[in-house]
Amino acid sequence: MTTVIQAEHLKFSYGDKTVLKDINLTVQPGEIVGLIGANGAGKTTFLNILLGLLAGTGEVSVFGQRPGAPDSKVRLGSMLQGDMVIAGTTVGDLMQLAAAQSPRALDPDALLNEFHLSDLKPQRLGILSGGQLRRITFAVALVGNPDLLFLDEPTVGMDAQSRKAFWTQIEQLRQQGKTMVITSHYLEEIQQVADRLLILQNGRFVFNGSLQALQKQHLGATITCETDLQSAIFNGLPAVDKVQLVAPKLIIHSTDGDQTLRALVPMLDRLHQVSVTRESLEDIFLQLTGKDDEK
Amino acid sequence: MKTFKTQLAFDGKRLILRNFSYIFFSLLMPAGFYLLFTKVMVSGSSTQMKPFYVSYMDSMIVYSVLISALFGIAAILKRDRDQGLVTFLSLSAHGTFPYYLSVAFWMLMMSLFSVAVMGSLAVGINGVSLHFDQWLSLFGVVLIGQLPIMLIGIGLSYIRRYETLSLASNLITFPMAIVSGLWWPINMLPKWLQSIGELMPTYFVNQLLNQLTSRAKVDLTNLLGIVAWFVVTGLLVIVLSKHEQRKSVALGEA
Numbered sequence: 245m246t247t248v249i250q251a252e253h254l255k256f257s258y259g260d261k262t263v264l265k266d267i268n269l270t271v272q273p274g275e276i277v278g279l280i281g282a283n284g285a286g287k288t289t290f291l292n293i294l295l296g297l298l299a300g301t302g303e304v305s306v307f308g309q310r311p312g313a314p315d316s317k318v319r320l321g322s323m324l325q326g327d328m329v330i331a332g333t334t335v336g337d338l339m340q341l342a343a344a345q346s347p348r349a350l351d352p353d354a355l356l357n358e359f360h361l362s363d364l365k366p367q368r369l370g371i372l373s374g375g376q377l378r379r380i381t382f383a384v385a386l387v388g389n390p391d392l393l394f395l396d397e398p399t400v401g402m403d404a405q406s407r408k409a410f411w412t413q414i415e416q417l418r419q420q421g422k423t424m425v426i427t428s429h430y431l432e433e434i435q436q437v438a439d440r441l442l443i444l445q446n447g448r449f450v451f452n453g454s455l456q457a458l459q460k461q462h463l464g465a466t467i468t469c470e471t472d473l474q475s476a477i478f479n480g481l482p483a484v485d486k487v488q489l490v491a492p493k494l495i496i497h498s499t500d501g502d503q504t505l506r507a508l509v510p511m512l513d514r515l516h517q518v519s520v521t522r523e524s525l526e527d528i529f530l531q532l533t534g535k536d537d538e539k
Numbered sequence: 540m541k542t543f544k545t546q547l548a549f550d551g552k553r554l555i556l557r558n559f560s561y562i563f564f565s566l567l568m569p570a571g572f573y574l575l576f577t578k579v580m581v582s583g584s585s586t587q588m589k590p591f592y593v594s595y596m597d598s599m600i601v602y603s604v605l606i607s608a609l610f611g612i613a614a615i616l617k618r619d620r621d622q623g624l625v626t627f628l629s630l631s632a633h634g635t636f637p638y639y640l641s642v643a644f645w646m647l648m649m650s651l652f653s654v655a656v657m658g659s660l661a662v663g664i665n666g667v668s669l670h671f672d673q674w675l676s677l678f679g680v681v682l683i684g685q686l687p688i689m690l691i692g693i694g695l696s697y698i699r700r701y702e703t704l705s706l707a708s709n710l711i712t713f714p715m716a717i718v719s720g721l722w723w724p725i726n727m728l729p730k731w732l733q734s735i736g737e738l739m740p741t742y743f744v745n746q747l748l749n750q751l752t753s754r755a756k757v758d759l760t761n762l763l764g765i766v767a768w769f770v771v772t773g774l775l776v777i778v779l780s781k782h783e784q785r786k787s788v789a790l791g792e793a
Binding site for chain 1: 544545546548549552554556622624626628629633
């Protein structure tokens with residue numbers, strides 16, 4: 245199968261400011277890639293290069309062609325930041341226009357129905373809420389029946405229900421074999437769907453792999469329990485970073501949860517209400533990006 | 540072709556049918572002026588006024604084209620760029636060509652529509668009578684004459700702030716209308732202002748229309764004036780468009 249996205253030694257600058265320094269990436273068909281990074285890390289710039297809106301230096305291809313080539317555009321859908329609030333335009337008009345852009349388009353009415361947005365079809369875009377507009381923008385991105393989707397902060401402005409519906413739709417698209425590159429600030433959501441995570445920091449990927457691989461590199465865990473033992477005992481256990489007593493709970497911060505847990509086994513009789521929380525993607529993300537910032 | 544037809548339908552609805560303010564300012568207001576100055580505020584007999592009914596119809600057609608371009612096109616293009624429609628279409632396989640073609644089509648249609656409306660008022664209310672060939676050449680001159688004015692509107696659309704755009708549109712439209720003799724005869728203005736007015740694209744178009752509708756000898760320097768404005772404004776739009784592209788990249792807005 246052809247590689248969907250290929251980037252080698254990609255660089256990009258806005259004038260004197262280098263945004264992307266040395267980006268290397270391969271995305272295979274059907275992959276869902278989560279692109280995360282702090283504000284200004286270059287996520288949108290990277291997507292804009294893949295879309296052909298900006299030109300970087302280095303080798304970049306989408307479906308084996310230069311970004312923005314007409315043949316690859318037909319297979320591409322995008323949901324960029326900001327929604328099109330076009331005056332005098334209804335949801336139905338916008339969907340028709342979007343469908344007319346692709347020879348392989350889906351039926352716009354059927355898609356609105358599938359998204360439970362049929363009621364909005366006669367509504368003008370200007371009167372819709374932020375969340376509704378985001379969902380319409382998603383439908384517009386999909387109506388061309390693309391093989392590759394770029395979703396830039398797709399759930400910003402959506403309420404909890406809409407966000408849940410959105411991620412369910414992403415799962416359905418995965419089953420259809422769609423390839424997706426998603427940027428989001430909701431890391432707990434992106435970690436649920438992404439096959440692979442890319443963490444962009446200072447113009448480079450500081451991590452490129454699965455969440456499991458990332459967690460293997462970052463074994464930290466927080467162990468919480470109630471005990472009658474002295475807290476000083478826990479300070480001496482392997483990989484323990486810090487022990488806090490927040491009566492009646494004892495909180496042990498470990499840099500290697502498995503190692504610390506093994507050392508706790510002999511004391512289990514004296515420990516109650518034990519819970520273990522692995523480091524979340526957000527914790528790891530903050531560690532990774534924080535470290536780089538300090539440099 | 541399907542893409543273009545859909546784009547035409549899309550733009551026809553949003554730019555014309557559901558855009559009352561645009562229709563009001565570029566069509567109803569000049570029509571209202573025509574009625575006001577030929578029916579209400581009149582000072583001569585019907586025979587004396589006959590030439591004025593025709594020449595003022597010409598002026599209001601040009602005024603309608605001017606408003607349509609400097610307020611209509613400028614705002615439409617700017618909004619479409621700012622709201623992401625142009626980016627969305629540029630990411631499609633067909634690109635933005637059908638969009639620009641469609642916007643241009645509707646602007647041309649609006650100009651022809653303004654000829655039809657002013658013409659109907661002139662014929663129906665003031666008894667103006669022109670031959671078929673005069674009407675036909677009137678449509679032709681309006682189609683050609685509006686091109687440099689449309690290009691000025693396109694140029695204005697590159698102004699970054701809406702407030703500045705609105706100010707610029709006002710500052711160009713009304714002085715241009717006055718000095719080129721659209722509101723009242725140019726010979727009522729001071730000489731130095733007449734010299735400026737006689738260089739305006741609206742003056743050239745108005746003069747051509749006046750010559751055609753009064754069966755006077757057509758002065759081709761007016762046509763040359765329109766061509767010169769077309770070349771200059773065309774180059775200006777090309778420069779502004781390139782500059783905008785570079786600026787968007789520099790600001791990361793593309």
